[in-house]
Amino acid sequence: MRAALIALLGAGLVLGLGVARGAPEDDRKAFQDFYTERFPDTPFEDFANGLYSIDENRREEWEQMEEFPQYEFDIDAGEELFHEPFANGKGYADCFPDYESGVRQNYPHWDPGRAEVVTMELAINLCREQHGEKPLKYYRGPLAQISAYLAYLSRGNVIDVKVPADDPRALAAYEEGKRHYYSRRGQLNFSCASCHVDAVGRLLRAELVGPALGQVSHFPVFRKTWREITTLHRSYAACSRQLRAASFGPQSREYRNLEFFHTYMSNGIPLNGPGSRH
Amino acid sequence: MAHRAGAPARGQHRRRIAVSAEAMMTPACRPCRRRMIQVLATAALALGAWGFAPQAGASDEAAFAAAYNAAAEARKAVRKAGFEWRDLRTLLRESKKLGEKGEYEKAVELANQVQRQAELGLMQAAEQESAWETAVLK
Numbered sequence: 001m002r003a004a005l006i007a008l009l010g011a012g013l014v015l016g017l018g019v020a021r022g023a024p025e026d027d028r029k030a031f032q033d034f035y036t037e038r039f040p041d042t043p044f045e046d047f048a049n050g051l052y053s054i055d056e057n058r059r060e061e062w063e064q065m066e067e068f069p070q071y072e073f074d075i076d077a078g079e080e081l082f083h084e085p086f087a088n089g090k091g092y093a094d095c096f097p098d099y100e101s102g103v104r105q106n107y108p109h110w111d112p113g114r115a116e117v118v119t120m121e122l123a124i125n126l127c128r129e130q131h132g133e134k135p136l137k138y139y140r141g142p143l144a145q146i147s148a149y150l151a152y153l154s155r156g157n158v159i160d161v162k163v164p165a166d167d168p169r170a171l172a173a174y175e176e177g178k179r180h181y182y183s184r185r186g187q188l189n190f191s192c193a194s195c196h197v198d199a200v201g202r203l204l205r206a207e208l209v210g211p212a213l214g215q216v217s218h219f220p221v222f223r224k225t226w227r228e229i230t231t232l233h234r235s236y237a238a239c240s241r242q243l244r245a246a247s248f249g250p251q252s253r254e255y256r257n258l259e260f261f262h263t264y265m266s267n268g269i270p271l272n273g274p275g276s277r278h
Numbered sequence: 279m280a281h282r283a284g285a286p287a288r289g290q291h292r293r294r295i296a297v298s299a300e301a302m303m304t305p306a307c308r309p310c311r312r313r314m315i316q317v318l319a320t321a322a323l324a325l326g327a328w329g330f331a332p333q334a335g336a337s338d339e340a341a342f343a344a345a346y347n348a349a350a351e352a353r354k355a356v357r358k359a360g361f362e363w364r365d366l367r368t369l370l371r372e373s374k375k376l377g378e379k380g381e382y383e384k385a386v387e388l389a390n391q392v393q394r395q396a397e398l399g400l401m402q403a404a405e406q407e408s409a410w411e412t413a414v415l416k
Contacts, residue, residue, distance in 0.1 A: 246367070247364075
């Protein structure tokens with residue numbers, strides 16, 4: 001009897017883990033299939049170019065912008081900041097030993113010790129705090145520049161975000177991000193998906209809406225509207241406000257979990273950050 | 279027209295009003311008395327109008343405080359639910375400023391707007407509790 005109970009419990013556990021393990025992968029497959037079917041002429045890797053992978057005219061304009069990209073100054077500044085030693089003599093390289101071959105493809109990731117999602121930008125600030133330095137502001141400036149430098153070194157690496165199947169807290173964070181992505185918010189009653197899934201490739205006023213697949217691959221971006229390099233969470237906040245919803249703070253749990261889901265959906269897309277955008 | 283004896287010459291009574299109140303009370307200064315009656319009547323009317331006009335009193339202030347507190351509570355609830363709308367913070371701040379200036383009517387109007395939007399946000403949160411799943415790509 002006891003053996004039968006243990007066997008039943010074990011089977012239940014395996015089944016439960018199986019379902020949990022299957023869910024994010026099922027989501028990713030359905031997500032990517034939607035875009036590849038919706039835009040059959042766009043090669044999968046080209047979704048890394050966002051909107052410019054689906055519209056020829058805007059692509060030409062963007063290619064002109066990329067001939068003299070304004071983010072180059074930020075990559076240089078980021079490189080300088082990255083190699084500037086902390087007061088204790090250590091540096092960012094001690095926190096990111098593999099930075100030269102690229103580290104960004106593994107962010108965001110689930111940190112079991114902290115029991116939360118850690119993004120590239122949060123990891124940079126955690127590194128600073130670990131070495132007795134003050135954290136940097138998240139939207140722009142030095143942190144975005146260091147992030148741009150690390151993105152540049154990671155170019156060509158394929159996004160490979162993992163949701164650990166053996167930690168239900170990781171799956172809960174992923175689910176929270178997914179829920180955020182599909183939940184309608186704000187006075188306009190729109191979700192992220194209302195624009196980037198339902199209206200993708202269509203005009204919303206004068207804006208052509210880009211696909212969500214590959215959307216995270218080119219961050220941080222130099223946005224011409226803002227005339228500076230900015231991080232993904234600033235774009236999340238701007239989107240929230242466009243829906244007339246209150247935004248969450250940069251690196252808030254909500255946005256980190258959203259980034260976790262959002263990036264997982266782009267697994268397999270090569271990184272090409274930093275990018276230029278309008 | 280003949281000028282009555284003892285009466286002030288044309289235009290003189292105006293100066294008298296300014297110069298001496300006692301002079302106005304003399305029987306010789308009838309135009310001045312008429313003027314005095316006009317001034318007093320106007321003042322009485324003005325006072326009456328002021329008395330009947332809606333005045334910002336303690337009850338208005340209490341009504342504003344109640345509306346403001348209810349709005350602030352509603353905002354807190356919708357914020358906690360993660361479905362706060364964009365302008366609630368600004369509208370609530372604006373309502374507080376108007377209340378501090380004594381412009382209670384406008385302040386209450388804004389506070390009510392905040393409360394309504396917060397309630398709608400809470401309704402949205404309740405609806406999205408399950409509705410989001412229908413949008414998931416499968």
